[in-house]
Amino acid sequence: MPEVFDLIIIGGGPAGLTAGLYASRRQLKNLILTKDIGGQASTTNYVENYPGFESIGGFELMQKFQKQAEKFGSIFKYEEVANVENAKNKFIIKTTANNQYEAFALILAFGKTPSNLNVPGEKEFTGKGVSYCATCDGPLFKNKIVAIIGGGNAALESAQYLASLAKKVYLIHRREEFRGDEILVERIKSLKNVEILLSCVVNQIKGDKFVREIELKNVKTDEITNLKVDGVFVEIGHTVNAQPIKEIIKTNENNEIIIDSECQTSVTGIFAAGDVTDNKFKQIVISAGEGAKAALSAYKYIQKIKGFKEPIFDWGKK
């Protein structure tokens, strides 16, 4: 027999954890299914723009979110969703751990995951020189030669950080210009051990046991060059991995889940919040707010399904 809940929240980042808190305070029996606590926010060294905290570690802030949701009743399972089935007025979730859960409503809040380069050698050398987290692995490349791939703020910030540790940093971007903040670009340009290679793409990552070399192609001249490097940091942004839900829900051209102003998706009973949605701003404080909205919308929906009177929130007019 599957375990039955009022609401299942998929994802344990700022949006999912806040949704759990709000759902719990409305006494919805809610389950948070997640691979980890905090998602992308947890990988941030310091958060300095979450109101009430002048500066706090990303993971520490997310732990506070989790404790608060748990205190009011959210249940946590560290499982990955394999399949979502839309039955009549309920949803059935199967996880990769072979468990089954049921709920009247769902909130999708599983965020985004780092994008891959999809070039030969990338997968083979992951953990053997290829990295997706400069703050994690940077200190393991002290006095070595590294390449950073990307042109946004994440790539620029990584370049600045790695330049303070590594002997030499190549910053490789496929376009003619960077997309990040001007102030960061200026800072990077002034660093002596950073060499910027624009209009270049990575063709291949080569090595023996570890990364030794990358093959670059200049997209303007088609010229091929090989660079000796010890590490490759991939910082080309994040994508939505909506595989288990893709069949049933509407997404935009970036694979983001389309929601309305009340966090309702294209499927009745499924709500979404945070970076996984087509909301234009990806910030912890915004995801938290959206998570609260999604939970209140789900509460309204569940009350109706259960045959109770639709709640009137005290700030709204009917």
Place this chain on the structure above:
Amino acid sequence: MSEVTLNLANFEQEVLKSSDLVLVDFWAEWCGPCKMMGPILEDLAKDLANKQVKIAKCNVDENNDLAQKYEIMSIPAFKVFKNGQVVEEWVGAIAKDSLKQKIEKLL
């Protein structure tokens, strides 16, 4: 099942000479995904409480020699030891059930 903090002095005794299967989590304070694995490992430890498994943590910042010896280039890095040999390894944060499956396969 217990959670052990490793260093150069106890590594041989706790890992290489252990009669249990040992999961070593190489991590560091500065690494968000490593910290994310904290509660997952705690939860896993509860699930595997009556199995012949030991979960051990090795801070790569404090144990440079061990990090170099085991060629750690990306954290979190996990290595599973059986009779002193590495029998399974992977890098990056991982879901609890995948982690559990990997370990149960080796028991």
